[in-house]
Amino acid sequence: METATAHATHHEHVHGHEEHHHEETFLTKYIFSQDHKMISKQFLITGIFWGIVGGLLSILFRLQLGWPNETFPFLETFLGKWAEGGKISQEFYYALVTMHGTILVFFVLTGGLSGTFANLLIPYQVGSRDMASPFINMLSYWFFLGAGVVMFFSFFIQTGPASGGWTAYPPINGLRDTSVNLGSGLGFDLWILGMTLFIISALLGGLNYIATVLNMRTKGMNMFRLPLTIWALMFTAVIGVLSFPALLAGCVLLEFDRLLDTSFYLNNIIINGNLLGYKGGSPILFQHLFWFLGHPEVYIIILPAMGLVSEVLSTQSRKPIFGYKAMIFSILAILVLSFIVWAHHMFVTGLNPNLGAVFTLFTLLIAIPSAIKVFNWIGTVWKGKVRLVTPALFAIGFVSMFITGGLTGIILGNSAIDIQLHDTMFVVAHFHIVMGVSAFFGMFAGVYHWFPRLYGRYMNETLGQIHFYITLIGAYAIFFPMHFMTGLPRRYYTYANFETFNNFNFLAEFISIAAIIVFAGQLIFVVNFFYSIFKGRKVAAEKTVDGHDYANPWGTTTLEWTSPIERLHGNWPGDIPTVHRWPYDYSVNGREFIPQDEPLKPGEVPHE
Amino acid sequence: MIAFLTFATVVLLFVVLVLIARASELTADLKNGKVDFTNQSKWNGYFLLAFLVFMLVGSAMCFKILMPVMVPKAASIHGVNTDYLFNVTMIIILIVFVLTHIALFWFAYRYNESHGHEAYFYPHNNTLEVIWTVIPAIVLTVLIAMGMYEWMRIFNPDARDKNMMVIEATGKQFNWMLRYSGKDGKFGERIIDQAHVSPTNELGINWEDPKSHDDFMADKLYLVKNKPVLMKLGAQDVLHSFFLPHFRVKMDCVPGIPTEFYFVPTMTTVEMQQYLSTQPWWQTINPETGQPRWQTFKYELACAELCGKSHYGMQRDVVVVEQKEYDEWFAKQTAIYTPPVTEVPVAVDTTTKEEPKKPTAMLEKK
Numbered sequence: 001m002e003t004a005t006a007h008a009t010h011h012e013h014v015h016g017h018e019e020h021h022h023e024e025t026f027l028t029k030y031i032f033s034q035d036h037k038m039i040s041k042q043f044l045i046t047g048i049f050w051g052i053v054g055g056l057l058s059i060l061f062r063l064q065l066g067w068p069n070e071t072f073p074f075l076e077t078f079l080g081k082w083a084e085g086g087k088i089s090q091e092f093y094y095a096l097v098t099m100h101g102t103i104l105v106f107f108v109l110t111g112g113l114s115g116t117f118a119n120l121l122i123p124y125q126v127g128s129r130d131m132a133s134p135f136i137n138m139l140s141y142w143f144f145l146g147a148g149v150v151m152f153f154s155f156f157i158q159t160g161p162a163s164g165g166w167t168a169y170p171p172i173n174g175l176r177d178t179s180v181n182l183g184s185g186l187g188f189d190l191w192i193l194g195m196t197l198f199i200i201s202a203l204l205g206g207l208n209y210i211a212t213v214l215n216m217r218t219k220g221m222n223m224f225r226l227p228l229t230i231w232a233l234m235f236t237a238v239i240g241v242l243s244f245p246a247l248l249a250g251c252v253l254l255e256f257d258r259l260l261d262t263s264f265y266l267n268n269i270i271i272n273g274n275l276l277g278y279k280g281g282s283p284i285l286f287q288h289l290f291w292f293l294g295h296p297e298v299y300i301i302i303l304p305a306m307g308l309v310s311e312v313l314s315t316q317s318r319k320p321i322f323g324y325k326a327m328i329f330s331i332l333a334i335l336v337l338s339f340i341v342w343a344h345h346m347f348v349t350g351l352n353p354n355l356g357a358v359f360t361l362f363t364l365l366i367a368i369p370s371a372i373k374v375f376n377w378i379g380t381v382w383k384g385k386v387r388l389v390t391p392a393l394f395a396i397g398f399v400s401m402f403i404t405g406g407l408t409g410i411i412l413g414n415s416a417i418d419i420q421l422h423d424t425m426f427v428v429a430h431f432h433i434v435m436g437v438s439a440f441f442g443m444f445a446g447v448y449h450w451f452p453r454l455y456g457r458y459m460n461e462t463l464g465q466i467h468f469y470i471t472l473i474g475a476y477a478i479f480f481p482m483h484f485m486t487g488l489p490r491r492y493y494t495y496a497n498f499e500t501f502n503n504f505n506f507l508a509e510f511i512s513i514a515a516i517i518v519f520a521g522q523l524i525f526v527v528n529f530f531y532s533i534f535k536g537r538k539v540a541a542e543k544t545v546d547g548h549d550y551a552n553p554w555g556t557t558t559l560e561w562t563s564p565i566e567r568l569h570g571n572w573p574g575d576i577p578t579v580h581r582w583p584y585d586y587s588v589n590g591r592e593f594i595p596q597d598e599p600l601k602p603g604e605v606p607h608e
Numbered sequence: 609m610i611a612f613l614t615f616a617t618v619v620l621l622f623v624v625l626v627l628i629a630r631a632s633e634l635t636a637d638l639k640n641g642k643v644d645f646t647n648q649s650k651w652n653g654y655f656l657l658a659f660l661v662f663m664l665v666g667s668a669m670c671f672k673i674l675m676p677v678m679v680p681k682a683a684s685i686h687g688v689n690t691d692y693l694f695n696v697t698m699i700i701i702l703i704v705f706v707l708t709h710i711a712l713f714w715f716a717y718r719y720n721e722s723h724g725h726e727a728y729f730y731p732h733n734n735t736l737e738v739i740w741t742v743i744p745a746i747v748l749t750v751l752i753a754m755g756m757y758e759w760m761r762i763f764n765p766d767a768r769d770k771n772m773m774v775i776e777a778t779g780k781q782f783n784w785m786l787r788y789s790g791k792d793g794k795f796g797e798r799i800i801d802q803a804h805v806s807p808t809n810e811l812g813i814n815w816e817d818p819k820s821h822d823d824f825m826a827d828k829l830y831l832v833k834n835k836p837v838l839m840k841l842g843a844q845d846v847l848h849s850f851f852l853p854h855f856r857v858k859m860d861c862v863p864g865i866p867t868e869f870y871f872v873p874t875m876t877t878v879e880m881q882q883y884l885s886t887q888p889w890w891q892t893i894n895p896e897t898g899q900p901r902w903q904t905f906k907y908e909l910a911c912a913e914l915c916g917k918s919h920y921g922m923q924r925d926v927v928v929v930e931q932k933e934y935d936e937w938f939a940k941q942t943a944i945y946t947p948p949v950t951e952v953p954v955a956v957d958t959t960t961k962e963e964p965k966k967p968t969a970m971l972e973k974k
Binding site for chain 1: 610622625626628629630632633636642643645648649652653655656659662663666667670674675677678679687689690691693694697698700701704705708709711712713715716719720721725726727728729730731732733736737740741744745748751752755756758759760762763764780781800801802805806807808809810812841844845846847849851853854856857858859860862863864865866867868901904905906907908910911912913914915916917918919920921923
């Protein structure tokens with residue numbers, strides 16, 4: 001094998017270079033680990049935990065939405081006063097939807113997704129022994145875990161967790177008075193504390209990712225030789241670093257209003273005819289600060305998934321990604337535009353109509369780079385030699401979901417049409433497909449594809465494919481018909497009070513059944529994941545150099561498989577490989593793939 | 609017992625999954641230590657193709673079954689226009705949806721490894737990139753232009769009819785307060801301070817302003833067909849959102865910041881019922897009422913911004929009538945203002961002027 005010789009030459013001049021043999025205790029190896037691969041696993045498993053919790057919450061409120069007139073006595077057994085007589089209380093319903101959103105947006109699809117794959121792939125694929133600062137990287141995880149502990153704790157307090165919506169809008173969340181909203185008491189204080197810790201984690205992680213990509217690339221790895229995963233993860237980190245501080249500032253001021261009776265967001269609040277003392281604030285100001293993060297946030301979620309899918313599709317199609325540079329520049333365009341579209345969440349807040357028009361313009365413009373990416377993915381599959389294994393299936397599913405969800409964004413982004421659709425189930429259907437389900441598909445593609453890199457074993461293929469089809473069909477069954485509930489306001493406990501909205505009960509029931517099946521389908525993934533960690537098929541060694549086993553399970557060009565199957569601290573036992581070519585030399589020069597660290601043949605022109 | 613059975617089922621399912629996993633590992637096609645996925649690729653190619661068919665048929669069925677159940681056609685001038693815009697956009701995206709999905713799943717089927725071909729090294733094509741940048745850009749430009757034009761028309765204060773009705777709607781937990789300006793056509797002034805706002809005067813109406821004396825609160829939102837109306841919107845405690853689904857009207861109600869929405873209703877409630885009585889789905893019997901659905905049809909006002917535990921209950925009926933019927937209803941409404949008790953003649957030595965007492969009208973009607 002050509003790669004074998006390449007490695008052999010590397011190892012010749014590193015024989016004196018013994019590995020570092022730290023005394024690794026359980027505590028330093030698994031708990032206070034500074035190794036990027038272990039931190040990646042920590043993020044992933046914590047993310048899976050949160051995924052189960054967030055999904056379970058949605059099942060609980062789907063029970064209420066699907067069968068608003070039924071009671072489920074077992075709920076009282078588990079939830080006590082929150083489900084007296086087996087019926088979820090109004091207060092708890094709103095707590096469920098609020099925490100479902102918070103958990104899935106931040107703890108699963110931001111922390112779980114970026115945290116896992118930025119940590120795993122950045123050092124491996126740029127050719128670095130670890131992150132720029134392994135210690136800060138460890139802190140990033142611990143703040144993430146701390147944020148989660150605080151959020152989880154809020155479920156067990158008397159007044160329950162935050163229940164004023166994951167968007168945390170004041171005044172409902174700006175008043176600590178639990179008679180206004182039960183979850184706005186201690187529950188929301190904990191929400192703010194949890195989010196503050198989360199933002200610290202995201203910033204520590206993000207700065208580290210950017211620093212690593214910019215400064216710690218191996219020899220020969222210029223920017224245009226980076227795989228698209230790395231471009232996507234770096235741009236994600238840039239968006240996060242620029243936008244999360246706005247949310248932090250917004251949340252701190254909100255807590256001032258709550259605890260210190262300041263009036264940043266509150267003005268002329270009248271509760272039951274009693275005028276409170278707040279003067280001069282603006283609830284709309286908070287929405288600007290929130291969505292200044294909140295909109296880029298959806299790109300923080302979707303860009304890593306896009307990066308993973310680009311890489312998986314190209315590898316499994318045995319064909320270079322179509323339009324590598326177009327892909328990079330379209331991510332860049334999305335990055336820039338993502339900062340100037342936030343007010344499309346606020347079209348009907350009474351903002352200046354001229355501003356609405358400007359935000360319509362930018363919002364619809366963002367469809368162009370998104371379209372370019374979709375066409376390039378389809379172009380990548382075209383005339384490939386596609387290995388339809390689980391990661392490839394999920395990548396294709398991602399493209400499908402992203403198309404479906406993205407297209408309805410063109411409707412919603414148009415302010416005149418949004419008047420009717422704003423805050424209705426159409427929006428719920430749109431964003432669940434385009435950033436919820438899509439991002440999950442991207443994440444699953446990534447987990448199945450890089451599981452061998454994380455654990456040295458494969459995930460089970462049969463269970464993976466069953467999981468894929470249940471999720472694909474089920475997710476469409478949930479969210480496609482939901483678009484037709486146009487005009488039904490979201491966040492309704494029941495539609496029974498309205499003649500207008502009460503016609504879709506049969507559909508709500510159908511959706512709830514589909515949701516339960518899809519949730520059960522995800523448990524197949526969880527079983528597969530933990531089963532495969534211990535019992536999965538091992539990655540077989542293809543060659544052994546200096547006592548280290550090497551393999552390249554998917555035949556990838558990128559650097560992660562130039563490292564031994566075993567996850568070594570420092571990644572490479574010898575020198576870090578040197579990069580000689582771009583990452584997408586698939587099916588070229590009569591070879592199925594040419595790894596990035598393979599030197600050019602005499603006369604060979606590199607693809608630039 | 610049920611708990612035990614559930615537990616047993618879960619354990620059993622877990623065991624089944626592990627067995628499937630084990631069995632599939634044992635039967636995998638191994639070549640040189642690597643699994644040969646060609647056969648699986650073949651089957652997944654067929655599955656994806658089947659899914660494509662399933663999805664296209666399913667989408668078509670959704671349109672067929674669910675479209676008739678949707679909120680019916682717009683009953684306002686701008687609503688008709690935004691619905692048109694919605695439909696145009698929907699047709700365009702449906703075309704893209706179908707074509708891209710056919711391409712995606714067909715390619716996945718046609719070019720999977722089971723066909724025994726080699727992949728084609730084809731890293732980029734700038735002409736193609738330009739084509740699929742420019743075409744979406746043109747289409748989007750048209751949609752943006754149409755949308756902006758309509759949007760600016762809806763919110764253009766200069767285009768408003770000077771004879772419009774003005775109605776004030778204020779959201780609070782968990783109700784709407786609907787104030788009409790009475791015979792003088794002018795609202796009494798509201799002053800938001802401790803002296804004016806009280807549990808009996810939640811809106812802080814200044815009773816010393818004579819314009820306030822004929823203002824009345826309505827239990828239903830009465831509108832006149834073809835008569836423009838400006839909704840003056842506000843909120844007491846938290847955010848609410850004034851949503852009239854049939855008129856395509858939605859505007860947030862923000863404590864401390866006034867907002868408004870101008871629109872023209874074009875169909876009376878009766879006319880809408882008559883229209884719906886011609887629609888097959890609306891002719892079906894509603895099992896809850898035992899009547900055809902169109903008979904119980906009514907326009908409604910809802911809250912569209914999460915405002916607390918009873919957010920879903922902020923319902924008010926909306927009635928659109930002809931001018932004559934409106935006038936009859938209008939004449940029957942009673943003002944909220946109750947005049948202060950006037951000086952009693954028996955009293956001796958009333959040189960100091962008596963302060964007018966604050967009226968104790970209920971602002972809210974149920």
